[in-house]
Amino acid sequence: MEKKSEYVIKQISVFSENRPGRLAAIAEALRKEKINIFAFSIAEANGFGVVRALVDNPERAHETLTDMGFMVSFTDVIAVKMRDEPGGLYETARILGDAGVNIEYSYAYSGKDAAVLVLRVDQAEEAIERIIEHGGELLSRSLFT
Amino acid sequence: MKTWDPRIEEMPQDELKKLQYRLLKTLVYRLYSFSAFYHERMKDEGVHPDDIKSLEDARKLPFMTKSDLRDNYPDRIFTAARDELVRYHVSSGTTGKPTVVGYTSHDLDLWTTSLARSLTACGLGRGDVIQVSYGYGLFTGGLGMHYGAERIGATVVPTSVGNTERQIELMQDLGVTAIACTPSYLIHIGEVAETMGVSLQNDTDLRVGILGAEPWSEQMRDRISSQLGIRAYDIYGTSELSGPMFCECTEQQGIHIWGDIALTEIVDPDSGEPLDPGEKGELVFTILQKEALPMIRYRTGDITSLDVATCACGRTHPRIGRIQGRVDDMLIIRGINVFPSQIEHALLTIPEVGQHFQIVVDRKGALDTLLVRVEVGRDAFSDKITDLMTIKETVAHRLKNTLNVNVGVELVEPGSLPRFEGKAKRVIDRRVL
Ligand SMILES: [Zn+2]
Numbered sequence: 169m170e171k172k173s174e175y176v177i178k179q180i181s182v183f184s185e186n187r188p189g190r191l192a193a194i195a196e197a198l199r200k201e202k203i204n205i206f207a208f209s210i211a212e213a214n215g216f217g218v219v220r221a222l223v224d225n226p227e228r229a230h231e232t233l234t235d236m237g238f239m240v241s242f243t244d245v246i247a248v249k250m251r252d253e254p255g256g257l258y259e260t261a262r263i264l265g266d267a268g269v270n271i272e273y274s275y276a277y278s279g280k281d282a283a284v285l286v287l288r289v290d291q292a293e294e295a296i297e298r299i300i301e302h303g304g305e306l307l308s309r310s311l312f313t
Numbered sequence: 314m315k316t317w318d319p320r321i322e323e324m325p326q327d328e329l330k331k332l333q334y335r336l337l338k339t340l341v342y343r344l345y346s347f348s349a350f351y352h353e354r355m356k357d358e359g360v361h362p363d364d365i366k367s368l369e370d371a372r373k374l375p376f377m378t379k380s381d382l383r384d385n386y387p388d389r390i391f392t393a394a395r396d397e398l399v400r401y402h403v404s405s406g407t408t409g410k411p412t413v414v415g416y417t418s419h420d421l422d423l424w425t426t427s428l429a430r431s432l433t434a435c436g437l438g439r440g441d442v443i444q445v446s447y448g449y450g451l452f453t454g455g456l457g458m459h460y461g462a463e464r465i466g467a468t469v470v471p472t473s474v475g476n477t478e479r480q481i482e483l484m485q486d487l488g489v490t491a492i493a494c495t496p497s498y499l500i501h502i503g504e505v506a507e508t509m510g511v512s513l514q515n516d517t518d519l520r521v522g523i524l525g526a527e528p529w530s531e532q533m534r535d536r537i538s539s540q541l542g543i544r545a546y547d548i549y550g551t552s553e554l555s556g557p558m559f560c561e562c563t564e565q566q567g568i569h570i571w572g573d574i575a576l577t578e579i580v581d582p583d584s585g586e587p588l589d590p591g592e593k594g595e596l597v598f599t600i601l602q603k604e605a606l607p608m609i610r611y612r613t614g615d616i617t618s619l620d621v622a623t624c625a626c627g628r629t630h631p632r633i634g635r636i637q638g639r640v641d642d643m644l645i646i647r648g649i650n651v652f653p654s655q656i657e658h659a660l661l662t663i664p665e666v667g668q669h670f671q672i673v674v675d676r677k678g679a680l681d682t683l684l685v686r687v688e689v690g691r692d693a694f695s696d697k698i699t700d701l702m703t704i705k706e707t708v709a710h711r712l713k714n715t716l717n718v719n720v721g722v723e724l725v726e727p728g729s730l731p732r733f734e735g736k737a738k739r740v741i742d743r744r745v746l
Contacts, residue, residue: 181696183689185725211698213705215723218698237728239689243696272697288696 172296175306176244178226178313179286182219183239186212194219197236203229206312207247207277207286220275222247222286222312244292247307248299250276250283260285260304267298279307317433317465318426321573322628326621329572329629334368336601337576341365341374343392344607350381350390351609371576371599372587376610382412382553393417393605403451404552414453414552415605421460423602424555427574428461431560434569434626435546437491437521439466444484446494446502447526449473453556454526458493461557467491474498477505484517491521493557496529496537496545503541514542523548525557528636528654532661547635551613554600559633564625567632575600577631578610579619582640582650590621593650595640596633614640616652644674644740646681649718653739656685659715665693665704669730676744684721685712691727 184190191210198205198221207222223229226242233240250256257276264271264287272288284307289295299306316322324332341362344351355361358375365373381390388395398415405411416424437443443462447454455473462469470487472480474494480502483489492499499522506513513519522537525548537545549568550557554575559568570577576599579588588594596615600608616639620632638652645651653672660666667688675682687708695701705722712720 179696181694183694183701183724183726185723185729213698213702215705216701216725218696218701220696237726239691239694239727241694241696 172293174308174310175246175296176292177222177247177286177307177309177311179243179245179288180221180223180226180229180233181241181243182221182233184210184217184219186215186217191219193236194221194233194238197232198223198229201225201228201232203232206279207275207284209275209286211273220286222277224312226312243288245286245288246292246295246299248285248287249279249305249307250285256283257285259302260287260299263298263302263304264289264295267294269295269298315433316627317430321571322430322434322569322630324629326623326629330368333572333576333601336573337368337371337599338362338365340599340601340607340609344609348390348392350385368576371610372578374599374610376585376597376612377608378612379412379553379614382414383410386410387413388415391415391605392607398605400456401451402453402456402552402556404453405451412553414555416555417604419602419604420555420606423574424457424558425460425464427555427558427571428457428560429464430571431548431558431569432461432465432467432523434562434628435521435523435560436563437462437465437467441465441467441490441521442470442488442518443467443523444470444472444480444489444492444494446472446474446480446492446498447557453550453552454493457550457556457558458523462493477502478509481506481509481511484513484519485511488518490518491523492519492543493523493548495527496522496524496533497527499524499537499541499543499545500533503537519543522546523560525549528638530654530658530661531635532658549633549636551615553606553608553611553613554598555603562624562626562628566624567620567634569624569628569630569632570598572630574602577619577633579617580612582616582643590619590631593618593637596636612640616640616643642740644672644683644742646674646683646716646718649716651683651716651718655715656712659711660687660708663704663708663711665690666708666724667727669732670739671730672740674740674742674744681744682721683716683718684723686723686725686730688727688730689724 204224209220211218270290274287276285345362354375360373397417399418400416402414445458449455522543522545534545546561548557548560578597579594582595596613598611616637617633623629638654671686673684709722
């Protein structure tokens with residue numbers, strides 16, 4: 169059996185003020201460095217936001233954005249391939265709920281052959297184990313390094 | 314020695330008040346009779362020396378401000394003849410003319426006596442080696458501390474400001490035990506020492522810092538104590554009052570203002586009305602015994618509060634709290650006085666945010682709004698919105714408690730707020746009045 173840590177993916181999180189151009193600046197900087205962005209989500213609060221992204225080279229993305237003055241951190245997430253049928257999201261949520269794993273946030277993107285659900289959970293190893301147990305498919309971290 | 318002059322410093326408060334009253338009365342009669350400036354001022358105000366029947370009646374006297382000194386440049390309100398003067402000090406005005414202060418030999422003696430009491434009160438005396446790293450020259454800091462330190466029998470190392478590496482070498486070679494300088498210069502000395510491989514804590518005898526001439530905070534005191542191993546004392550004075558004069562005692566519960574030297578009042582900066590002990594307002598001094606340039610109800614522009622209780626050290630003279638800001642910096646938000654320095658001090662207690670901030674004052678309808686923009690510390694950055702919201706709420710809560718006014722908080726990216734050299738221009742006032 170593969171090691172569970174295989175599925176723990178490094179997401180980059182960037183603090184951003186809600187001012188025009190910040191998001192574009194992030195995207196532009198990564199494009200210049202030829203870093204591919206797989207998934208991108210923005211969580212907004214009153215006055216500021218956190219940009220979360222899965223990229224193919226998180227280390228370099230971190231370095232690039234930090235050099236530009238952005239505040240960047242790594243966050244461990246997992247990515248689940250969604251079954252292309254109704255109820256896929258519900259099923260994942262149920263599996264994790266039954267296992268007592270809390271989802272802090274999630275977002276989805278459409279991957280090459282299926283939709284992908286990115287999850288930030290409080291117990292990553294437990295979540296990985298349960299999803300695999302239930303026949304779910306997780307993306308490997310090797311895609312994102 | 315623990316007390317320089319116990320007879321005066323531990324004098325019962327009612328006796329001290331009687332002494333102050335006698336000195337005030339004498340001063341007012343002298344000025345009314347011999348100074349055209351004060352005579353005019355008192356006439357304009359409709360007050361005669363005979364109207365001063367108690368110490369409280371001091372509040373009938375007109376105020377003086379720095380502009381009185383500027384307008385009468387250089388020496389038109391001096392009340393001593395030129396040949397009685399033994400020294401001048403000159404303070405550079407940031408705007409307009411400088412101000413000149415003259416001293417008779419009695420004035421210098423009074424100043425030195427005040428510092429002798431103050432330095433003794435923070436545990437210094439014969440056997441101490443005091444490095445005076447305030448500027449010597451027209452500025453009052455260097456020479457003032459110099460004579461005060463000599464008076465208590467300490468050995469003075471008159472290094473003045475600058476050439477920091479040499480200062481550190483002398484500190485080690487001469488066994489310096491105390492340093493008088495600005496708090497920021499002491500921190501700088503600590504940093505330079507570190508690059509030289511010298512630990513002030515372990516490689517020198519330095520144990521006391523007499524720090525002043527610029528605003529500083531309790532957080533800076535803690536930092537100096539924990540990083541440099543130095544007990545830091547707050548000293549107060551302005552050139553108009555002679556120079557550095559008053560210092561904390563070892564209790565560190567406020568700066569003792571020698572009542573026989575100065576009569577202290579705290580007034581509302583707007584109305585000029587006297588405030589009660591404990592209330593925050595503008596510090597006003599009457600220097601009771603000065604010959605060349607007496608000051609009556611001089612408005613310092615500094616904001617603090619007064620504690621009249623007898624100190625745990627046994628000294629009966631009143632104490633002022635740390636200077637919290639300048640009247641010029643004061644913002645009035647919905648009728649409440651707010652000082653940028655209060656915001657600065659509150660933010661320093663929250664490790665998750667940086668020390669840089671910006672204040673935006675606006676008016677929505679009839680209501681003033683106060684927005685504080687602050688940088689999130691890099692170490693505190695969390696991917697979770699809720700964590701960031703918690704930081705934001707903590708800041709808002711802390712500021713509301715400090716200022717007694719609701720504050721909007723905006724978290725901004727580190728490094729995004731403007732940096733300032735020297736006096737920070739942190740306030741953007743958008744109110745159209
Ligand atoms: Zn005391």
